[in-house]
Amino acid sequence: MKLVSWNVNGIRACVRKVFLDYFHDVDADIFCLQETKLQEGQIDLDLEGYHQYWNYAEKKGYSGTAVFTKREPLSVTYGLGEDEDSEPEGRIITLEFETFYMVTMYTPNAKRDLSRLDYRLEWEGRVLNYLTALDKVKPVLFCGDLNVAHQEIDLKNPKSNTGNSGFTDEERQCMTELLDAGFIDTFRHLYPEKTDHYTWWSYMRNVRERNIGWRIDYFIASERLASSLNDADIHAHVLGSDHCPILLDIEI
Structure with a gap:
């Protein structure tokens, strides 16, 4: 099974660039x-x-998630298994x-001044509880823009970014706790030493080119799926967003 995840930074703009060509070429399940970044009725994608x-x-024009799947799920839920009003930013979808x-998520950004770090950490705690509860029922595949570089190997300039949004000790520890919980x-499991493989670049001049x-x-993924992994890839050549698509090939 081929899975793809992409922060498109506005699907309407991405569709005007390369989205549909890439979508059809990659032929993901x-x-x-x-x-x-849109509301219901603002786009009609014929997929x-x-x-x-x-x-x-x-x-309006903020956050939001979507999933396109060839296989019809048994059920679809939105939010973290709580009252939908508790998650008004459209950040998570779960397909059973x-x-x-299959869970896709757009993790809240702590913001440059870390003014949203407390909210971010509260969110991380809820996500950990949610995913571990799902994992007790059946294995979980969880993807998305998680807004954290976990290890120094996961960003170009770790020393100068230590303590910055996305590379604070608190955010990195949340990822460690998730992995320690059986994920x-x-x-990184398949390529523990691979360097210079990134999924997001600033729009500052020449940053992506360099x-x-x-x-x-x-x-x-749930730890017990490790033997089912075929490959994981980062499609850095695909433009259209400040993020690039990532791919997982898994037998499931």
Whole structure:
């Protein structure tokens, strides 16, 4: 099964660039989006053969997630298993299939001044509880823009970014706690020493061309799926967003 995740930083703008060409070329079984930045009715994507599920933020032009899947799920839920009003930013969708859960998420950014770090950490605690509860029922595949570079190997300039949003001790510890709870970072599991592989670059001049990036987009899997992994890839050549798509090939 081929899975793709991409923070498109606005699906309408991405569609005007390369999205549809890439979507059809990659031919994923499940294709997950983050930061769709639109409301219901603002786009009509004709994706023959796919079921579409969208989670819109209440705030216009902000956040949002979507999943396109060839296989129809048993059920689809939005939010973290709580009252939907508790998650107004459209950040998470869960699809239940016969043998696994597929979760896509756009993690809140702590902001440059860390003014949203407390909210971010509260969110991380809820996510950990949610995913571990799902994992008790059946294996979980969890993907998206998680807004954290976990290890120094996951960004170009770790020393100068220590303590910055996305590379604070607190955010990195949350990722460590998730992995310690029975999950694996699939890319790092398969390629523990691979350097200079990033999924996000600033829009500052020549940053992407010089590959000064961060790896903040992930496929996380239940630990017991490790033997089912075929490959994990980062499609850094695909433009259209400040993030690039990531791919997971897994037998499930």
